[in-house]
Amino acid sequence: MTSPQDQSLFARIESRLFDDHRQNSTADATGTHHPHDEHRQQRNVADLMVQCLVQEGVEVIFGIPGEENIPFIEALERDGRIRFVVTRHEQGAGFMALTYAHLTGKPGVCLATLGPGALNLTLPVACANASNTPLVALCAQGNIDRIHKESHQIIDLVSVFRPITRWTNMILSPAAVTETMRKGFSLAQRKRPAATCIILPEDIAEQPAPADAEPLSRAMQVHTVPTPADIESAADIIAKAQHPIILAGNGVSRANADYQLRVLSEQLNAPVATTFEGKGVFSDRHRNALGVVGFMRHDYENFAFDDADLIIAIGFSIQQFDPVKINPRNDKKIIHINTFVEDTDAHYTTTLNIIADIDATLTQLIDALRERSVTFDNAESDIRKLLTSEFESCKDDDAFPMKPQRVVYDTRKALSDSDVALVDTGALKMWMARLYPTYLPNTCIIDNSLSTMGWTLPGAIGASLARHGRPILAVMGDGSFMMNVQEIETAVRLGCHIVILVWVDRAYGLIKWKMELHNGRHDDVDFTNPDFVKLAESFGAHGHLVTSADDLKPAIESAMMADGGVHIIACPVDYRENIKLTDKLGELELNS
Structure with a gap:
């Protein structure tokens, strides 16, 4: 509890700060010269970076503002040609950029501040690099006069990102901006696409750009023909x-x-x-x-x-x-x-x-x-006959919680050939990859390089923007769903039309499956869940709990055909089918 003397001190400080702010505001409003006005009117390094991004064809950047990237955010707003999507976590921003890149073929771009913000980008950056997806990560850094020593929030970001990208570089001079930006995008789009990372110290961002500096032209893609x-x-x-x-x-x-x-x-x-x-x-x-x-x-x-x-x-x-x-x-x-x-x-x-x-x-x-x-x-x-038989094996099975085969069958029947389904990592990935018939490229997207959990919820936002608002289905386990659940707010705020189908088993199902294969038991993989319907509604989304086997297909169809909105469908799944599947395949013999 504060003393009367402390309260008086706080009041004096608050009054002084308010008076200073009011004087500055009044001076600005009356046209009095501000010491930073001249600097603000000049094109700085951040402005030049934005011009380079426009030259590279960038239309959207996903990220989170931070103190050290304020100059860049201000430059984006001044230019006005690139949309900036504020996310709720840098990891979400990276997965949005990654999926956007996957569907458009153009480099996805994500932004973070220094230290903890940049570190949160490492997972999606590594995922893009592993899956040969073009992605450019932009990270802020502290002033260059303190990056050589232990300092608040300073991490050696070049050393952090170098092993998980094709190329990482920090801009240390205004003269290096245009070449660095062109190289970052060029290397991301080579014949083996990959991730790159460009780091911009705050003080460099605010320095004047060279008067004659202009974005470098994009090189034409050269087609390499076989001999x-x-x-x-x-x-x-x-x-x-x-x-x-x-x-x-x-x-x-x-x-x-x-x-x-x-x-x-x-x-x-x-x-x-x-x-x-x-x-x-x-x-x-x-x-x-x-x-x-x-x-x-x-x-x-x-x-x-x-x-x-x-x-x-x-x-x-x-x-x-x-x-x-x-x-x-x-x-x-x-x-x-x-x-x-x-x-x-x-x-x-x-x-x-x-x-x-x-x-x-x-x-x-x-x-x-x-x-x-x-x-x-x-x-x-005969392999086709076996797959078709297994795909249809539970189409009329009324068991509840639902068998994975029935969930996959009803999901496929609820979607058109061209609808996009993003499939997360977990036991559901095995069932969807094996049994979900797919007829067109990029309509069933699975990460099987880094096999990252939790990417499909933010990924659906990136996919929604890439597909210009067409409905996107994200298929997730309840373990993956909770890893990036905060991005529901982003999806609602942006007006995305996404449907999130959550396979509910209250466990890390794939690890449980593998533990039972390993020694017939499982440990430390079970958890509880929130009320998914109430959770959805708290974000301003639509929630639906599947209560019978015949409820799932109409729920997906209704959500996909709705006039927009974010829809979360929670479907209880019986994963006892997992061991039955591996037992069957382990004993399988097929006549050649």
């Missing part, structure tokens, strides 16, 4: 194969090469499997579609790889899943077609690397194989 020798070598290897199989990764969607992929498959009559991240690049309606690889060693698709003597890997990177699952004896020839050389792996020893544009490579390879009349006599695989 005739590469195409001939690939055609020779394919012609000599007995059982080729195509493995398609997310590089196919980046290259917009899904049409060429389908033509190649039909030309050869070769089966196609995709990675989790490649879902949709080959329609699951096609007779040659095998579904996804990456779940476990004995899933249906793996039997097709067991029989294959040649893998044609297109747009694939080994970070998406371990090649040992499809080439355990390292006895298969591999043709690697991508814009970059893959990392070294004992079970991914390539016979031929074609490092060129994927669409151009496939177009020329199709022509070469057509001239040779190379095709294979493959009947429609």
Whole structure:
């Protein structure tokens, strides 16, 4: 409790501060010269950075203001051409930028202040880097006269971000701005897209920009075509194969090469499997579609790889899943077609690397194989029948909580072919990746490189902006949902139309599943949840609790067809099906 003397002191201080503020305000209002007016009217480094961002085609930045990035925020407002989206956490800002980039193909941009703000960006930045998504992170820093020592909120951000980006740099001179900005965006968009980070100290941001400095022009993308020798070598290897199989990764969607992929498959009559991240690049309606690889060693698709003597890997990177699952004896020839050389792996020893544009490579390879009349006599695989049977196995099952198979089936039936579903990490990812039929690229987006939890809620906001307000479905477990739940406020404030389907089991379901596989029991994975309906309503969103198996599909349809708004659907799920699935697949034998 304060003494009378303390109260008097506080009153005097408050009065003095108010008087000083009133005098400054009066002076400004009457046109009296302010000592900083001249500086404010000059173009500073922050202004020049914003001009560079406009030159790079940036339309939106996601982030949180902080003391040290105030000059940059002010510059954004002065310019007015870039939309700034205020988020509730820097991690949310990064995932919004990442998903925006994934769907547009343009670098996503996120902003944080120094120290703790910048550190909160590290997860989405690392995720973008791992999944080959172009992203540019902008971070503030303290004045350069104190970054060499221990100082309030100072972290060596260059050292922090360098291992998780393609390139990180701190601007230490106004003269370095235009080159740094151009390099940051150029490296993010190379043939292997990645994350970059640009750090701007506060005092540098406020320095005058060089009078003659102008944003550097964006370089035209150069298409790299394969050599005739590469195409001939690939055609020779394919012609000599007995059982080729195509493995398609997310590089196919980046290259917009899904049409060429389908033509190649039909030309050869070769089966196609995709990675989790490649879902949709080959329609699951096609007779040659095998579904996804990456779940476990004995899933249906793996039997097709067991029989294959040649893998044609297109747009694939080994970070998406371990090649040992499809080439355990390292006895298969591999043709690697991508814009970059893959990392070294004992079970991914390539016979031929074609490092060129994927669409151009496939177009020329199709022509070469057509001239040779190379095709294979493959009947429609039993694998498709098994997947379809499992997908439909619980469509009429009324059990509640709902079986995962019924949840996936009803989700698919509630969405159109072109609707976008973002699938979070957890047990639900395994069910959605395996069973959710996907017909178009970038309509079922899964992170299987860093496999980050909690990305889809903020990701849905980025997707909503990228798709100009079309409804977006985010499929999450209750563990993931609570990790970035604060971004519901951002979604409501922005007027996004997103639907969040929460699979409720009150546990970290995937880890529980793996613990039970490991030793038949689980520990320390269970938790409780809030009332999801009331939680949604407290944010100004719409909440719905599924109370029967027949309730889910109409709930999703209603939310997707609504006139906008944020909709949270909580659906209790019975994960006892997890162990039943792995027991079945572990014992599975398939006639080749």
